[in-house]
Amino acid sequence: MIDAYLLIDFGSTYTKLTLVDVVNEAIIATAKAITTVETNIMDGFNKAYENLCAKFDTKEVRIIKKLACSSAAGGLKMITIGLVPELTVEASKRAALGAGARVLKTYSFELTNAEIQEILNAKVDIILLSGGTDGGNSKTILHNARKIAEHIKHIPIIVAGNKCCYDEIKEIFDEASVNYVFTENVMPRLNVLNVVPVREKIREIFMKNIIKSKGMDEANNYIDGILMPTPAAVLKAGEILSQGTSKQNGIGDLIIVDIGGATTDVHSLADGHPTKAGINLKGLQEPFAKRTVEGDLGMRYSALALYEASGEKLIKEYIDVPDIETRCAYLHDHIDYVPQDDTDVAFDEALAKVATRLALNRHAGYLEIAYTPLGDIFNQYGKDLLETKYLIGTGGVIVHSKHPEAILKEGLYSPSEPTILKPKDPIIKIDYEYILSAMGLLAFDLPDCALNIMKRYIVEI
Numbered sequence: 001m002i003d004a005y006l007l008i009d010f011g012s013t014y015t016k017l018t019l020v021d022v023v024n025e026a027i028i029a030t031a032k033a034i035t036t037v038e039t040n041i042m043d044g045f046n047k048a049y050e051n052l053c054a055k056f057d058t059k060e061v062r063i064i065k066k067l068a069c070s071s072a073a074g075g076l077k078m079i080t081i082g083l084v085p086e087l088t089v090e091a092s093k094r095a096a097l098g099a100g101a102r103v104l105k106t107y108s109f110e111l112t113n114a115e116i117q118e119i120l121n122a123k124v125d126i127i128l129l130s131g132g133t134d135g136g137n138s139k140t141i142l143h144n145a146r147k148i149a150e151h152i153k154h155i156p157i158i159v160a161g162n163k164c165c166y167d168e169i170k171e172i173f174d175e176a177s178v179n180y181v182f183t184e185n186v187m188p189r190l191n192v193l194n195v196v197p198v199r200e201k202i203r204e205i206f207m208k209n210i211i212k213s214k215g216m217d218e219a220n221n222y223i224d225g226i227l228m229p230t231p232a233a234v235l236k237a238g239e240i241l242s243q244g245t246s247k248q249n250g251i252g253d254l255i256i257v258d259i260g261g262a263t264t265d266v267h268s269l270a271d272g273h274p275t276k277a278g279i280n281l282k283g284l285q286e287p288f289a290k291r292t293v294e295g296d297l298g299m300r301y302s303a304l305a306l307y308e309a310s311g312e313k314l315i316k317e318y319i320d321v322p323d324i325e326t327r328c329a330y331l332h333d334h335i336d337y338v339p340q341d342d343t344d345v346a347f348d349e350a351l352a353k354v355a356t357r358l359a360l361n362r363h364a365g366y367l368e369i370a371y372t373p374l375g376d377i378f379n380q381y382g383k384d385l386l387e388t389k390y391l392i393g394t395g396g397v398i399v400h401s402k403h404p405e406a407i408l409k410e411g412l413y414s415p416s417e418p419t420i421l422k423p424k425d426p427i428i429k430i431d432y433e434y435i436l437s438a439m440g441l442l443a444f445d446l447p448d449c450a451l452n453i454m455k456r457y458i459v460e461i
Contacts, residue, residue: 304328
């Protein structure tokens with residue numbers, strides 16, 4: 001009898017199942033079916049499970065644990081509120097993205113009544129309230145706490161700001177019966193990030209509150225725990241693959257590019273310190289595990305937004321076909337469209353190349369030249385990813401492409417954009433089995449097993 005883990009990803013489009021032999025550290029089978037969040041999410045799961053069971057002898061396998069992640073029903077949607085846009089607001093945004101959230105909007109300084117109304121209309125799952133370093137500015141976060149207490153009762157609030165204000169915020173929120181939790185300041189000192197405690201609170205609220213609101217009660221009863229949003233599971237897998245475990249080494253610095261229908265996600269696992277001498281590191285501290293989400297770069301739902309973000313001229317660098325805008329509009333309106341001929345395939349791959357190029361441009365750090373009486377000074381903002389060892393691709397357009405390497409190479413350093421610090425010569429790997437989110441789940445219980453499976457199944461091309 002084979003002892004196995006069933007790992008489930010309730011995705012926005014597909015529910016994906018991965019059955020893992022945890023003794024022999026091997027994938028037994030994978031399967032998927034359309035996610036059915038509009039009716040009963042278990043309908044899609046049951047179909048996927050039926051497909052899975054057709055691929056192995058059910059009498060020979062004993063499922064000892066079932067774990068899941070989810071991005072169904074729009075995923076985890078958050079709004080972040082801070083003080084200065086480049087500091088606490090950006091720190092809060094990075095913490096939320098690293099926890100697997102979609103950050104719908106960020107707010108800085110003192111909230112206005114109009115902004116409060118925007119938040120109420122946004123159908124958001126969690127609000128992250130920050131502002132001020134510890135012992136620093138207290139006026140803004142207290143103003144915003146009072147605004148929230150006056151108008152917002154039903155949305156969970158995570159407070160991760162100036163700790164000197166917590167006693168007063170507690171009084172404000174308790175009096176108004178606000179649903180809130182405190183955690184450590186996301187930026188306790190100027191330009192210093194502290195994202196891990198915030199990420200953990202987000203995950204706790206996701207497990208306790210958000211699952212019910214997504215109509216997933218039945219799924220939650222079936223499995224042994226929905227641990228996290230799907231993007232957070234991918235980031236967890238990246239961390240294990242990069243850094244290893246207490247028993248074995250990982251493979252080193254890496255970047256994951258995940259091109260989807262609505263977004264292109266980029267995860268970098270690297271410290272990002274300057275790789276060249278004489279470079280000054282400026283701006284907000286970067287987390288080792290960083291995720292960015294480009295909501296205007298997608299293959300279907302966001303195809304028209306991609307067209308608007310890139311412009312027709314850039315797309316024509318990769319494919320010269322008539323009516324590019326019309327094609328993108330059609331893909332936006334038909335999110336389940338499958339390419340029908342060679343031109344369709346080439347057009348999809350052209351969009352994927354544009355998405356990769358723009359997403360890496362936004363994710364990677366960059367250099368600015370400052371002119372001084374003593375000569376030119378080079379300042380680095382963000383991560384230097386020039387020497388990143390691996391570039392890993394996932395997502396349907398990459399997995400099903402005959403030329404995945406050509407797509408991913410569009411995310412590499414270009415002499416035409418010399419100040420953008422993208423990887424120069426990484427080894428390219430592909431997650432052909434769609435196992436990254438599953439391995440992020442497995443890593444919570446069996447990190448060495450997850451690491452060994454990723455080393456085996458995420459292959460170099």
